[in-house]
Amino acid sequence: MLRVAVPNKGSLSAPAIQLLSDAGYRVHREHKALFAIDTANDVQFVFLRPTDIARTVGSGVLDVGITGQDLLQAAGTDVSTQELLPLDFGVSRFYFAAPTGRVGALTELDGKRIATSFAPLVTAAAVDLGIEVDVIELDGAVETAVELGLADAIADVVETGASLREAGLQTIGEPILRSEAVLVRGARELPEDSEQAVEVLIQRLRGVLIARQYVMMDYNCPTASLEDVRKITPGMEAPTVSPLDEKGWVAVRVMVPRHQAQSIMDRLWAEGARAILVTPLEACRL
Ligand SMILES: Nc1ncnc2c1ncn2[C@@H]1O[C@H](COP(=O)(O)OP(=O)(O)OP(=O)(O)O)[C@@H](O)[C@H]1O
């Protein structure tokens, strides 16, 4: 049975469970349950803190897991994990930040107190910058630390920047790290059936992630326009073109990027295409 670590809390938990369930796994979590078994797929899900997932998967206690790239780095080099697939959620950047207008460059943080929940990342960044900082560790709500007089600056995850603005802070310099959620495994080889189950998991997740970025587009168009509409909708490999029960017309079926669907429909219509239909994709295997 493949053992998969899933975040039990925080920003990664709900999207991770949604992704696995879209990929056909039964990852139903009873209230605060620690385990869930999907007998049909022969998978056991274990609900853990994302920070602990890096360690438990790295040490081989669990086979694969979902966590953040930043947490993998923060876990240190003695945890040997392999990233299998980026998952398109939990996208964030990790920045130093200080009260607006007070610090111009990262090197000006030399000798300062820095509040953070990610001490190893801050220590490593300070070494890279050639500065010495006093790391103040907090579990969360790091943005409050300057106002409370606990620190001179902070280092934290930034998504929209709203938390920083609310605290009167601004980022300094470039991000120290960019991160997103990833599927990870340990370095050790697994039994043959588990290795196969990992491959199936990767393929299923990849199929769902691709499907989320595309829609299926069907339309009819005059045969004379086919060459022009092909340029607008080239498809992944080639569009499927079928005869239509009307002389001089064909039916086309093709995948198009979801965010371009409306503008593609505008252009197809202008080329004479009609009965243009867009349907969402749930999953694919390409
Ligand atoms: N606001 C956010 N937007 C996107 N990703 C985030 C955000 N906050 C944290 N993350 C990412 O989520 C992962 C888990 O972070 P962490 O363990 O700090 O939990 P959390 O999601 O912040 O939840 P909590 O603080 O409630 O425990 C990390 O990879 C981090 O980069």
Ligand SMILES: O=P(O)(O)OC[C@H]1O[C@H](OP(=O)(O)OP(=O)(O)O)[C@H](O)[C@@H]1O
């Ligand atoms: O740039 P933003 O969109 O504001 O997102 C970033 C904030 O989100 C996370 O906080 P979380 O909600 O996890 O609370 P925490 O600080 O207690 O961890 C992170 O630690 C930042 O505070």
Ligand SMILES: [Mg+2]
């Ligand atoms: Mg947090």
